[in-house]
Amino acid sequence: MSNTVADIAVTGGVVVNSREMKQADVYISDGLVDGVEPAGSGRQAKKTIDADGRLVLPGIIDAHLHPVYADRIDTLSQAAVWGGITTLVPYVGAVKAWGMEGGLVGAIDTFIEEGETSSVIDFGYHCSLVGENIETIAETMPKLIDAGVTSFKGFMTYARRGMLLSDEELLQVMELVTEHGALFAVHAENGPLVDYLEDKFIAEGKETPEYYLPSHPNIAEAEAVFRALTLASAVGCPMYLPHLTCKESLEVVRLFRQWGAPSPLFAETCTHFLTLTDAEMTRRGSLAKVGPPLRQQDDIEALWQGVDEGTIDVVASDSGGPMMEKKEPLFEKVFQAPFGFPGQETMFTVTYDEGINHGRVTLPRLVQVTTENPARIFGLYPQKGVLEKGSDADLVIFDPSVRHKVEAANQHVKIDYTMYEGRECLGAPVLVMQRGKVLLEDGEFKATPGQGKFLPRKLISHSE
Numbered sequence: 001m002s003n004t005v006a007d008i009a010v011t012g013g014v015v016v017n018s019r020e021m022k023q024a025d026v027y028i029s030d031g032l033v034d035g036v037e038p039a040g041s042g043r044q045a046k047k048t049i050d051a052d053g054r055l056v057l058p059g060i061i062d063a064h065l066h067p068v069y070a071d072r073i074d075t076l077s078q079a080a081v082w083g084g085i086t087t088l089v090p091y092v093g094a095v096k097a098w099g100m101e102g103g104l105v106g107a108i109d110t111f112i113e114e115g116e117t118s119s120v121i122d123f124g125y126h127c128s129l130v131g132e133n134i135e136t137i138a139e140t141m142p143k144l145i146d147a148g149v150t151s152f153k154g155f156m157t158y159a160r161r162g163m164l165l166s167d168e169e170l171l172q173v174m175e176l177v178t179e180h181g182a183l184f185a186v187h188a189e190n191g192p193l194v195d196y197l198e199d200k201f202i203a204e205g206k207e208t209p210e211y212y213l214p215s216h217p218n219i220a221e222a223e224a225v226f227r228a229l230t231l232a233s234a235v236g237c238p239m240y241l242p243h244l245t246c247k248e249s250l251e252v253v254r255l256f257r258q259w260g261a262p263s264p265l266f267a268e269t270c271t272h273f274l275t276l277t278d279a280e281m282t283r284r285g286s287l288a289k290v291g292p293p294l295r296q297q298d299d300i301e302a303l304w305q306g307v308d309e310g311t312i313d314v315v316a317s318d319s320g321g322p323m324m325e326k327k328e329p330l331f332e333k334v335f336q337a338p339f340g341f342p343g344q345e346t347m348f349t350v351t352y353d354e355g356i357n358h359g360r361v362t363l364p365r366l367v368q369v370t371t372e373n374p375a376r377i378f379g380l381y382p383q384k385g386v387l388e389k390g391s392d393a394d395l396v397i398f399d400p401s402v403r404h405k406v407e408a409a410n411q412h413v414k415i416d417y418t419m420y421e422g423r424e425c426l427g428a429p430v431l432v433m434q435r436g437k438v439l440l441e442d443g444e445f446k447a448t449p450g451q452g453k454f455l456p457r458k459l460i461s462h463s464e
């Protein structure tokens with residue numbers, strides 16, 4: 001135990017990490033954690049924050065979001081703070097529809113600049129690759145890695161949006177990722193099958209929202225997961241599977257882990273896949289259209305089991321989508337409506353409410369999949385993802401007794417609807433801190449644009 005006077009003491013709370021919950025005081029100096037010590041150790045601090053009766057968590061990390069539609073990183077980072085999130089790792093790239101054309105390196109530089117001037121919290125980036133980036137990827141990948149962008153993503157679907165990579169292109173990128181010790185993510189859905197089914201439904205006049213899920217069957221995802229992992233294991237590529245949605249995909253992940261390759265192999269799901277079903281398509285029309293789609297209750301059960309037992313490593317938001325006015329005229333024309341909806345602010349609180357208050361998972365496990373695991377997988381650990389001496393003092397004081405109702409009117413993104421309209425949640429962040437600075441306290445927002453720093457990330461091959 002240190003005897004020096006700390007800048008800040010957060011006292012009386014229950015500190016939660018991936019292994020345990022314990023009554024402890026967190027000391028902070030110079031923006032770093034300066035010690036987590038047994039409660040009442042009596043060490044001096046210039047300022048004391050009382051966390052009595054509350055939980056003290058490492059700042060939540062959202063490792064999957066898209067700051068390229070109605071909301072960019074300015075408003076998404078603000079909404080994140082309201083939801084207890086202190087680090088974002090969004091997907092960006094050189095895509096015309098995302099307001100970015102030309103070379104990949106220039107596009108990523110521009111996104112970094114945008115974040116440094118407008119984000120209120122720290123951020124890194126994943127690089128999304130589309131067809132037109134492949135020709136030059138051998139030259140661009142090392143430059144992006146040097147800049148601290150150490151994870152790449154390809155799409156096995158969305159041919160009509162110019163995003164699909166063929167198996168040959170996937171292999172080419174996987175070889176490079178392997179060679180550089182980086183990490184590869186795939187949006188795994190069998191695109192040609194999905195396109196075929198969509199065309200067929202449209203030809204039969206079946207264009208209403210209830211045909212969306214049948215056009216994206218579970219097996220289309222599971223097959224693509226199987227194929228991606230087959231390709232990756234053939235070239236030894238480290239793999240990350242974002243937004244898994246169904247029980248069949250988890251079976252495939254378990255099978256490949258049993259077979260031992262590819263290694264490492266990480267899996268993610270999102271809050272909406274743990275909490276919402278396809279019934280939302282009927283209730284809310286195309287507002288609920290997201291890729292991959294919302295599925296059914298037995299998939300929700302399988303995903304929670306996956307979170308609980310460790311098949312799922314990360315829970316993220318996949319936040320991003322258009323304003324209501326872009327979806328509303330197409331409520332009944334589901335195949336023409338745009339994808340995506342907001343989930344930034346609700347990511348942790350809704351997952352907590354469903355996971356903890358409904359007894360689906362333990363608190364240390366929930367903290368692991370939303371802090372430590374994303375930090376380790378994406379090369380930010382132990383700077384982020386843990387409260388221990390030397391880590392950034394990013395923390396959340398979470399009050400499990402605060403009741404609140406989610407409504408579009410009280411959310412902080414630009415997007416003017418939420419999938420959780422009217423949902424009552426128990427438990428909310430009451431104080432959010434980044435590097436020792438308070439960003440949110442008792443409903444008062446104290447963060448300023450540009451306060452967030454770009455986080456160059458380590459390669460998975462160098463991660464702890």
Ligand SMILES: [Zn+2]
Pocket residue numbers: 064065066243318
């Ligand atoms: Zn996404």
